[in-house]
Amino acid sequence: xxxxxxxxxxxxxxxxxxxxxxxxxxxxxxxxxxxxxxxxxxxxxxxxxxxxxxxxxxxxxxxxxxxxxxxxxxxxxxxxxxxxxxxxxxxxxxxxxxxxxxxxxxxxxxxxxxxxxxxxxxxxxxxxxxxxxxxxxxxxxxxxxxxxxxxxxxxxxxxxxxxxxxxxxxxxxxxxxxxxxxxxxxxxxxxxxxxxxxxxxxxxxxxxxxxxxxxxxxxxxxxxxxxxxxxxxxxxxxxxxxxxxxxxxxxxxxxxxxxxxxxxxxxxxxxxxxxxxxxxxxxxxxxxxxxxxxxxxxxxxxxxxxxxxxxx
Amino acid sequence: xxxxxxxxxxxxxxxxxxxxxxxxxxxxxxxxxxxxxxxxxxxxxxxxxxxxxxxxxxxxxxxxxxxxxxxxxxxxxxxxxxxxxxxxxxxxxxxxxxxxxxxxxxxxxxxxxxxxxxxxxxxxxxxx
Numbered sequence: 001x002x003x004x005x006x007x008x009x010x011x012x013x014x015x016x017x018x019x020x021x022x023x024x025x026x027x028x029x030x031x032x033x034x035x036x037x038x039x040x041x042x043x044x045x046x047x048x049x050x051x052x053x054x055x056x057x058x059x060x061x062x063x064x065x066x067x068x069x070x071x072x073x074x075x076x077x078x079x080x081x082x083x084x085x086x087x088x089x090x091x092x093x094x095x096x097x098x099x100x101x102x103x104x105x106x107x108x109x110x111x112x113x114x115x116x117x118x119x120x121x122x123x124x125x126x127x128x129x130x131x132x133x134x135x136x137x138x139x140x141x142x143x144x145x146x147x148x149x150x151x152x153x154x155x156x157x158x159x160x161x162x163x164x165x166x167x168x169x170x171x172x173x174x175x176x177x178x179x180x181x182x183x184x185x186x187x188x189x190x191x192x193x194x195x196x197x198x199x200x201x202x203x204x205x206x207x208x209x210x211x212x213x214x215x216x217x218x219x220x221x222x223x224x225x226x227x228x229x230x231x232x233x234x235x236x237x238x239x240x241x242x243x244x245x246x247x248x249x250x251x252x253x254x255x256x257x258x259x260x261x262x263x264x265x266x267x268x269x270x271x272x273x274x275x276x277x278x279x280x281x282x283x284x285x286x287x288x289x290x291x292x293x294x295x296x297x298x299x300x301x302x303x304x305x306x307x308x309x310x311x312x
Numbered sequence: 313x314x315x316x317x318x319x320x321x322x323x324x325x326x327x328x329x330x331x332x333x334x335x336x337x338x339x340x341x342x343x344x345x346x347x348x349x350x351x352x353x354x355x356x357x358x359x360x361x362x363x364x365x366x367x368x369x370x371x372x373x374x375x376x377x378x379x380x381x382x383x384x385x386x387x388x389x390x391x392x393x394x395x396x397x398x399x400x401x402x403x404x405x406x407x408x409x410x411x412x413x414x415x416x417x418x419x420x421x422x423x424x425x426x427x428x429x430x431x432x433x434x435x436x437x438x439x440x
Contacts (some may be wrong), residue, residue: 032360142342171360179353179363193320217367220325281323 001067001100005030005152006051011060013046022047024060028186028201033178035195038189038205039292044188045085045218048156048206052082054066057166065152078107081145085156087137089204091130095123095140099147106148121169135166142173152305159194167191171198192285204291210293216284216295225257230274231239241268246290247302255280260293314342316350318359326361330369335378335396338389349379381402 006028013021021043025058026083038044049055051062053069062069067076089098095118103109118125119137121139129137147151161165171194176187178198189195195202202219204212212219223245229252238247238256243264245257258265269277318329337343337379349355352370356363373379378388380390396404416426 032364101337168360172357174358175356177361196320196361200362200364217325217327283321283323285321285323289433 003030004033004063005029006062006186007061008047008051008061009061011062012058013043013050013055014058019058022052022287023206024205024208024210026203026210026213030183030184031182032200033174033185033187033198034203036186036203036205037190037192037195037288038188042089042205043208045156045180048154048186048188052080052154053077074300075220078148079151081148081150081153083141083145083155083158085160087134087138087141087158089129089140092128094128095125095132098129098140098144099125102136102144102147106165108148110147110149113149114143114147117146120173121166128270133163133166135169136161138162138166138170142170144171145179146173151183153183153185153187155185157188157190159189159191167194174198192288196284202288204288206291212288219287220243220282220284222260223257223282223285224261225255225279225282225290225291226269226270227276227278228250228256228269228274229276230254230272234272237268237272238302241265241272246293248293249302251257257287314347316355316359318361326359327365327369327372330355330366331372334373336367339376343389345389345391347389349389351386 006026006029008024008026010028011021011024012019024043024047036044038049043172046055051069053062053063053072055138056070064072065076065079067073072080091138093101097113099114100255103111112282115125117139121136121142123132123139129140132140134156142158145155152286159170160172174185174187175198177183196216199214199216201214203210214222233249233254238254238263241256241258242262242263243258246255247257248255256269314331316333318326320326322329323437324332334343334349349370350358352366356366359366359376370379374381374387377390379387413426413431416429421429
């Protein structure tokens, strides 16, 4: 099997004159769990639809399991389990009918796995989909995509709107799947704590571009933060700090988040003329949030916490 | 009973939390030589974390000599007792001392008084 389950090369997609993804170079390595993060509208679903061959890119190339995504042979498609956002199922069908319907379209099918997952989510197989909770619907849709034993699992925001118990059942099912040898998972998510648990790699999309593509440990070690105390801050000098991701001000303090900090960043920090500069511990969620906050602020480095407006 | 618990959203990555807890389990005598560790997949399932994270933690413990891997049988606590490097022992000591010294300063003790108290407690603990 190839080293990469998915390869996207300079992928670009426009919708009515607006680029939703821009020059995306992104690789999903085989046998790993990769989490795709980003705000709503960052281009995650568009990326997933292109790599599944459901949408043509405006420019660039998408290779999924070694085949061009727009021309996936049926045998290759059968090796991919794909769950769309929202866990859509026909409301009038019973869970068993969903199973029979899906099974009839697949050459390989593991009935025991299907039953195990349905049971794990505490679902009655004879229940109608319309009577299921959102978490149970997630369980059915997960069982439907996993029962054919796919090599590649692509999940578009599977945890959206799930209660904590279903979320844990989802995580447990994904870990079981990922731990059973050489299988690849790509999932998009907003739940950073869950991503920290289950992912090997993290990719962050901001405004249609890929801003982070690293292993979890690499990501943590490459992002660092400092608290700077000063009477006044010169925005131009702060924006000039190499590697700056976000600058967040609290009164006379500012938290600066930096990526790939080096001696030049240190020199630029020293030039700020601050009274004090102190490194702060950054957790995984903080690091991701720094990237996402910047997008919310229209690309500006500066974000203002709510309370700071009243501070001075 | 020895149990590993992890938190997400902390400053310490999950693999590091697992490494630290196995080490302190050994240091505190909750784990003794020859005790088996849970399997990689078993612990991953129990903690609901990626199996590669557990595998990474175990390989660090093996490389430090705290744990041995027995082909096909799993991971066991190793003979070697001194599991921390000198630098790591110093780091841990500092981590424990700093808040105690800060507390002593805020309570108005001077260096001599603090040292006297420290050696009093040191002797009390090592005598027993």
